[in-house]
Amino acid sequence: MRGERAYIGRGVAKFVGEGEALVSKQGISFFGGVDPKTGIVREKGHDLCGADITGKVLVFPKGKGSTVGSYVIYQLKKNGHAPAAIVNIETETIIATGCILAEVPLVDKLEKNPLKEIKTGDLVLVDGKTGKVVIR
Amino acid sequence: MHLSKVEEEMLSGGSGKATEKAMQLLVALGDVLGAPRLIPIVSAQIAGVSYGNIGDAGMELLEDWASQGAKTQVKATLNPAGMDLDRWKEMGVDEEYHAKQLRIIKAFEMMGVQATCTCTPYLVGNKPRRGSHIAWSESSAICYANSVLGAMTNREGGPSALAAALTGRTPYYGLHLKDNRKPTIVVDVKARLCTTYDFSLLGYTVGGIIGSGIPIFRGIGHPDSDRMKIMSAALAASGGIAMFHVEGVTGEAEGFDFNSVERVCIGQKELEASREKLTSEGDPDFVCIGCPHCSLEEMKDLARMVKGKSVGRGKALWILTSRGIYKRSKEKGYAGVIEKAGGKIFVDTCMVVCPLEKAGYKHMASNSCKAVHYVPSTSRIKASVMELSSALEKMMEAGQ
Numbered sequence: 001m002r003g004e005r006a007y008i009g010r011g012v013a014k015f016v017g018e019g020e021a022l023v024s025k026q027g028i029s030f031f032g033g034v035d036p037k038t039g040i041v042r043e044k045g046h047d048l049c050g051a052d053i054t055g056k057v058l059v060f061p062k063g064k065g066s067t068v069g070s071y072v073i074y075q076l077k078k079n080g081h082a083p084a085a086i087v088n089i090e091t092e093t094i095i096a097t098g099c100i101l102a103e104v105p106l107v108d109k110l111e112k113n114p115l116k117e118i119k120t121g122d123l124v125l126v127d128g129k130t131g132k133v134v135i136r
Numbered sequence: 137m138h139l140s141k142v143e144e145e146m147l148s149g150g151s152g153k154a155t156e157k158a159m160q161l162l163v164a165l166g167d168v169l170g171a172p173r174l175i176p177i178v179s180a181q182i183a184g185v186s187y188g189n190i191g192d193a194g195m196e197l198l199e200d201w202a203s204q205g206a207k208t209q210v211k212a213t214l215n216p217a218g219m220d221l222d223r224w225k226e227m228g229v230d231e232e233y234h235a236k237q238l239r240i241i242k243a244f245e246m247m248g249v250q251a252t253c254t255c256t257p258y259l260v261g262n263k264p265r266r267g268s269h270i271a272w273s274e275s276s277a278i279c280y281a282n283s284v285l286g287a288m289t290n291r292e293g294g295p296s297a298l299a300a301a302l303t304g305r306t307p308y309y310g311l312h313l314k315d316n317r318k319p320t321i322v323v324d325v326k327a328r329l330c331t332t333y334d335f336s337l338l339g340y341t342v343g344g345i346i347g348s349g350i351p352i353f354r355g356i357g358h359p360d361s362d363r364m365k366i367m368s369a370a371l372a373a374s375g376g377i378a379m380f381h382v383e384g385v386t387g388e389a390e391g392f393d394f395n396s397v398e399r400v401c402i403g404q405k406e407l408e409a410s411r412e413k414l415t416s417e418g419d420p421d422f423v424c425i426g427c428p429h430c431s432l433e434e435m436k437d438l439a440r441m442v443k444g445k446s447v448g449r450g451k452a453l454w455i456l457t458s459r460g461i462y463k464r465s466k467e468k469g470y471a472g473v474i475e476k477a478g479g480k481i482f483v484d485t486c487m488v489v490c491p492l493e494k495a496g497y498k499h500m501a502s503n504s505c506k507a508v509h510y511v512p513s514t515s516r517i518k519a520s521v522m523e524l525s526s527a528l529e530k531m532m533e534a535g536q
Binding site (some may be wrong): 012 | 157160161164165167168169184189190191192193194196197293294295296
């Protein structure tokens with residue numbers, strides 16, 4: 001047991017959320033890549049294909065694809081299938097816009113690489129207000 | 137980011153829930169993009185209108201904001217919708233799509249956005265002055281506004297442009313700063329440019345080769361606004377180009393030292409390679425013109441080209457323009473000539489954002505590289521780029 005670890009990053013969407021981590025090494029396009037009605041990843045060949053992001057702390061490098069992806073994050077929230085929070089290595093405007101509209105906490109630019117520090121299944125708290133990410 | 141008193145008030149909900157959200161969005165994006173503060177704008181152009189693109193998610197967000205009393209603070213106009221708001225049935229659009237598209241338009245109108253539904257707002261009254269700060273989405277209009285109008289905008293997305301309209305502000309970075317608007321690459325053009333189509337090919341070729349940055353063109357003479365309009369669209373489709381200069385024409389690069397940046401040369405061979413890339417096998421069965429939306433001048437040219445002819449059996453000619461230009465071309469008689477020849481003029485929409493596949497055609501021809509670039513992926517039909525006169529030749533027969 002390594003015990004509780006905390007990392008400081010940049011709080012982009014200033015909300016707080018907690019959940020089980022789901023880690024991907026690949027970029028995510030919410031438009032076309034995630035089903036807004038179920039929260040299941042649909043992109044063929046993606047390392048999360050078939051996984052359910054509902055209530056998870058989703059950890060991935062950054063967003064990609066169409067800017068409509070912002071609206072998909074909002075729709076996931078309305079359908080009860082949004083992730084509890086998102087942690088990016090360095091975010092971009094599609095994910096940032098979606099998270100702010102949908103009130104999903106978003107933190108990026110952690111002092112250490114989140115893809116290495118966080119493992120799928122870890123219980124993670126993301127505080128977008130302070131930029132703090134705590135792995136329990 | 138530094139915020140003024142008024143901006144702080146918006147951020148803390150003093151102007152309502154939706155404006156609070158809009159301000160949150162701009163502040164967060166400003167932080168991500170490294171903007172020290174916000175800057176007031178005079179105009180917004182909002183993309184993300186087609187139901188086919190934004191879906192139920194976008195519709196619900198817009199309705200939520202409208203019902204929370206959000207109101208635009210500056211002149212704000214809309215990008216094309218997914219259908220002609222009156223003649224949607226002729227386009228093959230179904231009832232559900234139609235109903236939801238109307239809900240989207242209504243939500244925008246409730247917020248004070250003018251439902252111009254065009255990618256050429258500058259032709260229908262949203263024409264900001266040189267040097268003014270604006271927040272536009274729609275990549276072709278952004279490139280035209282920065283380059284030809286001399287207004288200043290970054291490449292905004294639908295939500296950030298709407299947020300800018302609702303707060304009257306946008307993050308101060310990128311192309312809002314004079315220093316960032318200088319040419320980054322010289323493009324020496326050795327190809328022969330005779331028609332609007334040639335300028336589309338040139339834009340597409342250069343966008344593909346340089347990918348990003350701000351080109352300055354030499355050797356292309358004094359292109360008119362229609363040529364710069366179609367070139368803007370192509371530059372922004374094959375590359376992420378938000379601005380260009382034309383030596384002696386666009387006015388923001390006077391005194392520029394051409395030896396201070398790298399240089400590319402574009403000849404006939406490079407244009408030919410783009411044409412090949414944008415050509416599908418087989419014969420097109422319909423022609424679609426108006427990407428970006430046709431100007432009055434282009435409607436006049438089209439009328440001249442189809443006068444006395446008629447669209448052949450099993451073929452079709454679609455012309456896309458704004459409601460405003462359609463009205464004026466009816467008054468001038470151009471629309472009547474085109475319609476008499478069997479051409480269909482649709483407004484409020486375009487081939488890139490409407491469900492084109494539902495119209496039943498298999499292979500589109502257009503003089504616009506942007507249209508041909510996107511249509512195979514948005515509508516899963518074939519597309520080929522060609523000279524306007526050649527495209528019309530394939531569709532039209534003599535006599536009426």
